[in-house]
Amino acid sequence: MTATTAGEAGTVTPTDGLTLTRMGYGAMQLAGPNVFGPPKDRAQAVAVLREAVESGITHIDTADFYGPTIVNEVIREALHPYPADLHIVTKVGARRGADGSWIMSREPADLRKQVHENLEHLGVDVLDVVNLRVGSHDTPDEEPVSEQFGALAELRRAGLIRHLGLSGASAKQLTEAQAIAPVVTVQNLYNLAHRHDDALVDRCATENIAFAPFFPLGGFTPIQSETLTKVAAGLDASPQQVALSWLLHRSPTIVLIPGTSSLSHLRENIAAARLPLPSDALTELDAIGA
Numbered sequence: 001m002t003a004t005t006a007g008e009a010g011t012v013t014p015t016d017g018l019t020l021t022r023m024g025y026g027a028m029q030l031a032g033p034n035v036f037g038p039p040k041d042r043a044q045a046v047a048v049l050r051e052a053v054e055s056g057i058t059h060i061d062t063a064d065f066y067g068p069t070i071v072n073e074v075i076r077e078a079l080h081p082y083p084a085d086l087h088i089v090t091k092v093g094a095r096r097g098a099d100g101s102w103i104m105s106r107e108p109a110d111l112r113k114q115v116h117e118n119l120e121h122l123g124v125d126v127l128d129v130v131n132l133r134v135g136s137h138d139t140p141d142e143e144p145v146s147e148q149f150g151a152l153a154e155l156r157r158a159g160l161i162r163h164l165g166l167s168g169a170s171a172k173q174l175t176e177a178q179a180i181a182p183v184v185t186v187q188n189l190y191n192l193a194h195r196h197d198d199a200l201v202d203r204c205a206t207e208n209i210a211f212a213p214f215f216p217l218g219g220f221t222p223i224q225s226e227t228l229t230k231v232a233a234g235l236d237a238s239p240q241q242v243a244l245s246w247l248l249h250r251s252p253t254i255v256l257i258p259g260t261s262s263l264s265h266l267r268e269n270i271a272a273a274r275l276p277l278p279s280d281a282l283t284e285l286d287a288i289g290a
Contacts (some may be wrong), residue, residue: 004101004247009273011058012253014184014210018129018163020087024059025052026214026259027265030074031067036100039072039261048266049078053086055270057099059210061187061257063133064118065102072121089185089212090118091167093133093148103149106134108151115155130161131187134179135168135182140188145173146180153181167214171200174209185210192243193223195289207250212255217243225288231281237272244272244283 009022028035030045039045052060064072075088081154082088105114111132133148135141143167155161165185174266177183186204190213191199204211217223218242225239232239239259240258243263247254258269277285 005194005226006285009248010254012210012255014208014253015163015182018087018184019085020059020210021057022255023050023057024212024255024257025057025115026257027060027071027075028066029261030071032070032091034100035066036096037067039074041261042074044263045074045261046078047182048235048261048263049075052266052270053079053083055266058083058085059087059089059255059257059260060150061089061214062122064095064114065091065094065096068096069117069121070097072100072118073113076121076123082124084245087128088124089129089131089165089187090122090127091131091187091278092118093167104133106132106148111148111151113154115152115160119160126159127161128165129154129185131165131185133167134173135170140168140170140173142170142172145169145176149177149180155288156181163188165210171203174200174203175259183209185212185290187212187214187257189213189215189219190247191216191218191223191289192228192246192285193225193289201251201254205253208253210253210255211251212257213247214257216247216256216258227284227288229286235275235277235281237266237275239267241275242277242281242285244269245275245277246282249272249277249282 013019060200093106097101159203163184167187190195228239
């Protein structure tokens with residue numbers, strides 16, 4: 001495939017002042033194994049971030065619990081002072097144990113503290129977008145979110161956050177949060193093989209909410225499909241590129257945040273932005289997660 005830029009996938013503008021390139025970058029893999037500890041090659045991590053931005057990406061996804069703190073510090077080292085059109089989307093609602101364990105932490109007082117930690121480690125006075133992490137990584141729950149989302153809405157009114165979103169959320173939780181403050185993005189597990197959120201994807205398109213699938217390529221268990229492999233071979237593309245392109249075709253408000261610590265994989269992901277999928281290929285791919 002020929003060289004491409006992230007901007008060729010277009011943009012999503014869920015609200016005034018926020019325009020995201022549909023091809024974004026997820027920074028989670030810049031930490032060490034299991035998203036814990038320093039990267040194996042910090043210089044390479046810096047180079048990947050800089051090339052992502054130079055390629056036209058204006059949407060970087062992160063969290064202060066990646067590392068913890070390390071990924072945000074690498075982002076600051078690589079990109080600060082940040083370009084005016086770059087939007088960094090972070091998450092709160094979790095912490096890491098000394099052993100690398102994931103600890104949900106959603107008490108309003110700690111959510112406020114996590115916001116201030118993100119501000120400090122990213123080196124900014126205002127966070128572009130903060131997603132409230134709810135549910136587990138693969139299964140949303142139906143726990144009320146008003147108290148937690150309300151705490152973030154207070155920080156938005158105070159000028160520390162520009163926009164709010166949800167991660168790992170159900171449709172019910174989205175409705176609950178919308179009654180408190182505008183929701184500009186939903187970040188849930190969704191990909192070619194994991195289609196449980198089809199209805200929520202469609203709702204987000206109708207309501208002009210950016211839907212950011214995490215694990216767009218399967219995450220810890222990469223997508224394996226003979227159909228995907230066959231379609232990719234017919235298009236002279238990699239299965240990963242086809243899976244990303246399918247997501248861009250799936251909904252006009254889907255934004256992608258594939259992560260990598262490799263420059264070659266970054267370039268391959270960005271090239272998926274201009275990969276057309278013929279109608280017969282889309283029909284075959286749609287059947288994978290039906």
